[in-house]
Amino acid sequence: MSIQYRAVQWNRHKRIYDLLLVAGVVLFIAVFMIVGLTRWQGTAAAHPVTLLMRATSSCAITMLSIILMIGPAARLSPRFSPLLYNRRHFGVTMFLVALIHGAVAVFWYHGFGIVNPIVSVFTSNARYDSLSGFPFQPLGVLALAILFVMAATSHDFWLKNLTPTVWKTLHMLVYVAYALIVMHVTLGFLQDDVSWVYGALLGGTAVVIITLHLVTGVREWRRDSRDEGQAFGEGWIDVGSVDDIELNHAKVVVLRGCERIAVYRHADGISAISNVCAHQNGPLGEGRIVDGCVTCPWHGYQYLVHNGQSPPPYTEKIPTYDVRVEGRRILVNPEANPPGTEVTPASIPSETSGDRA
């Protein structure tokens, strides 16, 4: 939520998160360098610059793997949600580490010839028809370019001005970047005479990431078919019983096979709002009511449950839905009201009056 942009919206949690993040990166690179310098000596010794390249690349790929696991992990278990909360800073830091790796590699391997170093990256090896001798460097450059565009458009300014749909699509390119990086490592470093452990690590991580995404994807798909609301007549849809919903929590329901809504039970009764947060499309129905406001589990954006508006001075608005209660059943009108429309909550009859026949 913002009434004016700031460079970074830090709060106490984000500061702790960032502090741990930077400490982790520094520790990783330092340990890698120290172990590398002491372990490989004599003829097997690696130049400190080569070691720095390996340290930054190992660090960046580890970070990227964690980033790719956070999304599906948070969908499988809310315990991982705190990691999701500030994934943006994780991503930008990962890009900076990868950038160091790229810059060092370009100037160390291509910076001392007569050819422009950048041109040299693409032309010094033209064996695009070979597998084991494939020019893996351009793959890394392409991946770095994708990560740059993503890091450069991380600010909420871009989310708003590119529209969330375009922004999300742009940021889905991270999957392509990951594929490019896996091939960059496979056709580069792994073609050298190195231990099989590295290949196993890379492959094992890839299998875990792919499986996590496929499992959560299929699970969501199944859940959508299960949570489909039932037609009630006169256009209303039966979305379940009031007794299914805990106080100050919601049930996520799919309307007419395409829209997700969050049906909230609160002190004043039942209200239905869009399940899609105006910020980053977070799942509002998986949040809860905090201080009288529906609070998004992803980044803490808040909305008043009866009109879908963020409390002043914030200006975000989401669609609301007309709702009524018949007996113990909740009925929702699938026609969404314009974002921010006031809807009187449906009051819940007391248990005993529920079974008048």
Added chain:
Amino acid sequence: MIRAHRRRHLVVWLVLGPLILIGLALGLWARLAPPVESFTPPSVPSAEDAP
């Protein structure tokens, strides 16, 4: 709309997942296959590059 978006994630991984694994397997297999090609240093034209 949002549901279609989530489906897109699944479709992307259904395509990209096998591709990544095939690429990885091919790359590792290439390393096994002899002879190991030697690295050509940058800026030095190799015989293949000659017209």
Added chain:
Amino acid sequence: MPVAETIILAVASYAILGVVFAIWFVFRGVERFDPVAQGGPVSFRLLILPGSAALWPLLLIRCLRALKESPA
């Protein structure tokens, strides 16, 4: 290899034009573009500079469109 050099020249020109546009955009253009950005701190402006340089054709089109709509 002239093909590679041509491509890199094109990318470099795109980037230089982008940086020039971005400097104007983050200090002037953005004010008209997004009311929330009005009076934003310099740190915020510098933070959106790389993105503005990378996506400059998109922003330029939007700026021109906004100018046409409000010829004030």
